[in-house]
Amino acid sequence: MTKTSPEAVTAWARLMRVSRQLVERTEDALKANGLPSLAWYDVLHELAEAGEGGLRPFELIDRVLLAQYSVSRLLARLEADGLIEKLPVSDDGRGQTVRITPGGREMRRRIWAIYGASIAELMGDRLSAQELKTLAGLLGRLRAPPAND
Amino acid sequence: MTKTSPEAVTAWARLMRVSRQLVERTEDALKANGLPSLAWYDVLHELAEAGEGGLRPFELIDRVLLAQYSVSRLLARLEADGLIEKLPVSDDGRGQTVRITPGGREMRRRIWAIYGASIAELMGDRLSAQELKTLAGLLGRLRAPPAND
DNA sequence: TCTATATAGATGCAAATGCATTTATACGGA
DNA sequence: TCCGTATAAATGCATTTGCATCTATATAGA
Numbered sequence: 001m002t003k004t005s006p007e008a009v010t011a012w013a014r015l016m017r018v019s020r021q022l023v024e025r026t027e028d029a030l031k032a033n034g035l036p037s038l039a040w041y042d043v044l045h046e047l048a049e050a051g052e053g054g055l056r057p058f059e060l061i062d063r064v065l066l067a068q069y070s071v072s073r074l075l076a077r078l079e080a081d082g083l084i085e086k087l088p089v090s091d092d093g094r095g096q097t098v099r100i101t102p103g104g105r106e107m108r109r110r111i112w113a114i115y116g117a118s119i120a121e122l123m124g125d126r127l128s129a130q131e132l133k134t135l136a137g138l139l140g141r142l143r144a145p146p147a148n149d
Numbered sequence: 150m151t152k153t154s155p156e157a158v159t160a161w162a163r164l165m166r167v168s169r170q171l172v173e174r175t176e177d178a179l180k181a182n183g184l185p186s187l188a189w190y191d192v193l194h195e196l197a198e199a200g201e202g203g204l205r206p207f208e209l210i211d212r213v214l215l216a217q218y219s220v221s222r223l224l225a226r227l228e229a230d231g232l233i234e235k236l237p238v239s240d241d242g243r244g245q246t247v248r249i250t251p252g253g254r255e256m257r258r259r260i261w262a263i264y265g266a267s268i269a270e271l272m273g274d275r276l277s278a279q280e281l282k283t284l285a286g287l288l289g290r291l292r293a294p295p296a297n298d
Numbered sequence: 299t300c301t302a303t304a305t306a307g308a309t310g311c312a313a314a315t316g317c318a319t320t321t322a323t324a325c326g327g328a
Numbered sequence: 329t330c331c332g333t334a335t336a337a338a339t340g341c342a343t344t345t346g347c348a349t350c351t352a353t354a355t356a357g358a
Contacts, residue, residue: 001266001274002273002274004268004269005281007273007278007282007285008269008272008273008276008281009265010281010285011272011276011282011285011288012171012268014285014288014292015171015284015288018164018288018291018292020168022291023165025293065166065169117150119157119158119161120152120153121150123160123291124151124153124156125150131287131290132157132159132160133156134283135160135163135164135284136156136160136163138276138283139163139164139284140167142167142171142271142272143163143170144170144171
C-alpha cells in the first residue's frame with residue numbers, strides 16, 4: 001500500500017460528502033411525499049426483478065448490502081404492510097422465499113416516481129451522459145474486492 | 150428537469166453502493182483497532198483545523214453534515230472522554246465554544262493512522278492521481294446547491 | 299421597558315439499530 | 329443412525345437515532 005496522497009484524500013472527502021448529501025435530499029423528498037425510505041425501494045426493486053420465483057432472504061442480503069438482522073426486520077415490516085409475502089420453500093425447511101405482491105409493485109412505482117425524479121435532478125441534470133459514464137467507470141474501479149476474511 | 154437517463158441511474162447506483170462499501174470497510178478497520186467512528190474523526194478534524202479559537206457547535210453542524218441533536222450528543226461524548234472542552238462564550242450566554250484538547254489531538258492522530266491507510270488502500274491504490282482528480286471534479290459538480298427552503 | 303419572536307443548545311421519549319444469541323433445519327462423517 | 333458442525337432466519341437487550349419539544353438567552357419592535 002502506498003502513502004495517502006492528497007488527491008486520494010480530496011476525492012474521498014468529496015465522495016463521502018456528496019453521497020451523503022444526495023441520499024439526504026432523496027430521503028427528504030420521499031418523506032415529504034409520505035413514502036418509505038430507499039431501503040424499502042431497494043428490496044422491492046430486487047424482488048420485482050426476481051419475478052414470481054422470488055428470492056431467499058440470504059440472497060437479498062448481498063444485493064442490498066444490509067446486515068442479516070436488518071433484512072429480517074425490513075422483510076417483517078414489508079410483510080406487515082402487505083408489500084411482500086413469505087412462502088415456505090419445499091426443499092429447505094429453514095428457509096423461505098420472499099415474493100413481491102401487487103401492492104408491493106404499486107408501492108415500488110410510487111417510490112420510483114420520486115426517486116427517479118431525484119436522480120434526474122441531482123445527477124442527470126448536472127453531468128452529461130458522457131461524464132456520467134466516466135463517473136460510473138471510475139466508481140466501478142473502487143468497488144470492494146472480495147472481503148479477505 | 151429532464152427524464153431519468155440510464156446513465157444517471159447507473160452512476161447513481163454505483164455511487165450509492167461504492168460509498169457505502171468504503172464507509173463500511175473503513176468503519177470496520179477502525180472498530181478492529183478499538184477506535185471510534187468516522188464521525189468522531191470529522192469533529193476532531195474540524196476542531197483541530199479551527200485551532201485555539203475553537204468552533205461554536207452550530208458552526209460544526211454545517212461542516213460535518215450532522216443534525217443539531219447529533220452534534221449535541223457527539224460533543225457530550227467527546228467531552229466525557231476528555232477529547233474536547235466546552236468554554237462559555239462571553240458575548241452570547243446561550244452558546245459555547247468547543248475546543249480540541251491535547252488528548253483530542255492525539256486521538257485524531259491515532260484515528261488518522263487507520264483512516265488514512267484505508268483511504269490509500271481503497272482509493273489511492275485503485276486510481277491514478279489523474280483519475281482521482283477527474284473523479285473529484287465530477288463529484289464536485291454534484292454538490293448540493295443551497296437548499297431551497 | 300415590555301413583549302414577541304428568533305436562535306443556541308439540550309433532552310424525553312419512541313423507534314430503529316447493532317450485537318450476540320437463539321431456534322430450527324441441513325449436512326457430512328463416524 | 330447418531331453426533332458435531334454449518335447455515336437460515338428471528339429476536340432479546342442495550343445503545344443509538346430521530347422527532348419534537350424544552351430551556352435559556354438574544355434581539356427587534358411597540
